[in-house]
Amino acid sequence: MKKFASDKNIEWVTTSPYHPEANGLVERKMRDVKQFMALYPSFRGGWKNCLEASVNHINRSYSSALGCSPQFKAFQQKSMYPADERFGISEGMLHEEEFSEDEEKKYNEAMKQSFDKRHPRTHPKFQVGGKILVQCGTYGENPNVRGPFTLKKIIWMNEFPKTLVYLDE
Structure with missing residues (x-):
């Protein structure tokens, strides 16, 4: 694949196989198909047969996420x-x-804990009635900041403050 990309002046970029907001399992499988095809550049029957063999191999291989093969x-x-x-x-x-169902639930919880441990989310600490500064663009390299403002309401989404309602003093 890399040789094909370089021959056609295509920039070869690899991405992380797991994105919690996307379907990580699909992206991981696509990466595996590409790697399988890269292992056998002179596969008998050409790239179409190599693709078919890689898909058959992946569909039949045990998946720890499913507990069986796809x-x-x-x-x-x-x-x-x-x-x-x-x-x-x-x-x-x-x-x-x-x-x-119990095994699947345990597996999903373990995967979530593992991801959360590797990617901790730090939440800003806001309190209604507290003072905040608001950045309104930049001035050269420096941020353009206004305030302080009094925080009146916080609208949360997925444990993260989505909207802050504040009052000018």
């Missing part, structure tokens, strides 16, 4: 491929079992 989660059946018979893999050798 293929099993979607269709409730174990997926068997022609290569499995060739290598002597039988359906009984594949263990697939979804998370129970």
